[in-house]
Amino acid sequence: MKKILVIGATGQIGSELTMALRSTYGGQNVVAGYIVGAEPKGELLESGPAEICDVTDAPAIDAVVKKHGIDTIYNLAALLSVVAEGKPKLAWKIGVDGLWNILEIARENGCAVFTPSSIGSFGPTTPHVMTPQDTIQRPRTMYGVTKVTTELLSDYFFLKYGVDTRAVRFPGVISNVTPPGGGTTDYAVDIYYYAVRGEKFTCPIKEGTLMDMIYMPDALKAAIDIMEADPSRLIHRNAFNIASMSFAPETIYASIKKYKPDFEMVYDVDPLKQSIAESWPDCMDDSCARNEWDWNPVYDLDGMTRDMLEKLPARILK
Numbered sequence: 408m409k410k411i412l413v414i415g416a417t418g419q420i421g422s423e424l425t426m427a428l429r430s431t432y433g434g435q436n437v438v439a440g441y442i443v444g445a446e447p448k449g450e451l452l453e454s455g456p457a458e459i460c461d462v463t464d465a466p467a468i469d470a471v472v473k474k475h476g477i478d479t480i481y482n483l484a485a486l487l488s489v490v491a492e493g494k495p496k497l498a499w500k501i502g503v504d505g506l507w508n509i510l511e512i513a514r515e516n517g518c519a520v521f522t523p524s525s526i527g528s529f530g531p532t533t534p535h536v537m538t539p540q541d542t543i544q545r546p547r548t549m550y551g552v553t554k555v556t557t558e559l560l561s562d563y564f565f566l567k568y569g570v571d572t573r574a575v576r577f578p579g580v581i582s583n584v585t586p587p588g589g590g591t592t593d594y595a596v597d598i599y600y601y602a603v604r605g606e607k608f609t610c611p612i613k614e615g616t617l618m619d620m621i622y623m624p625d626a627l628k629a630a631i632d633i634m635e636a637d638p639s640r641l642i643h644r645n646a647f648n649i650a651s652m653s654f655a656p657e658t659i660y661a662s663i664k665k666y667k668p669d670f671e672m673v674y675d676v677d678p679l680k681q682s683i684a685e686s687w688p689d690c691m692d693d694s695c696a697r698n699e700w701d702w703n704p705v706y707d708l709d710g711m712t713r714d715m716l717e718k719l720p721a722r723i724l725k
């Protein structure tokens with residue numbers, strides 16, 4: 408049985424990934440790593456061990472890895488795209504210096520490592536339609552710079568030291584549990600909160616702007632499946648394009664309107680978010696993930712909308 412450490416276990420992806428890993432591998436085998444100020448609560452706290460794990464504190468993480476006999480690290484520590492533009496040095500410290508710490512600890516302790524990349528690793532000169540697996544990556548955001556570096560450094564540690572690094576490029580992740588903070592794709596989560604509360608939504612992204620998105624259950628499946636994949640089939644490692652759905656604001660709005668006909672949306676475009684969104688792919692080609700480890704998402708846009716509108720009210724309407 409794997410012994411897993413999730414770094415960033417109380418964040419948007421981490422909180423649900425930790426629970427999914429615990430249901431697959433057993434609660435005691437998955438350690439929730441968190442930073443002070445973002446302590447785990449409720450089910451996350453009660454269903455397994457938790458340890459303070461600041462990605463910039465290598466000795467502390469090394470001690471946690473040794474204490475729990477960790478063999479697999481999910482490293483989710485990062486600042487999202489919009490926040491990283493305001494704090495570029497911190498984004499580098501967490502995303503790159505932090506990753507260096509994790510990779511060194513993995514090398515010394517024989518751990519496999521998953522550190523996600525993102526559609527943010529692409530830039531304005533990348534082909535935007537059916538963006539290939541191997542293509543131009545010249546992002547102009549600090550988030551993108553850290554994500555391309557993540558991919559290169561993870562590949563380097565695999566090729567040079569044999570550390571079993573694998574990852575996916577996440578689209579915008581949509582979930583009804585923990586809200587994201589400071590991303591360009593956050594509008595596609597926020598819109599459901601407004602729809603459920605019966606409020607008008609002001610969209611910060613321009614009509615017609617396409618971006619890849621994914622529903623959380625598929626994102627979790629990808630993170631678990633890539634780490635379980637047969638290594639002899641992997642031609643690529645860091646990181647695989649995974650696609651599931653691609654839409655513009657008016658398309659998600661139309662999907663919600665099918666179930667909430669009175670819902671209203673207006674636009675007030677945020678120039679920073681818009682310029683980042685326009686530099687990212689319209690839709691990625693994920694055939695390498697499909698061929699090398701059988702990636703096959705379950706949810707389309709309407710399937711996600713139905714599930715979001717069914718589950719979100721219980722969480723936010725008290």
Ligand code: AKB
Nearest residue numbers: 487488525590591592
């Ligand atoms: C963001 O918008 O910054 C993230 C991402 C696409 O990586 N959700």
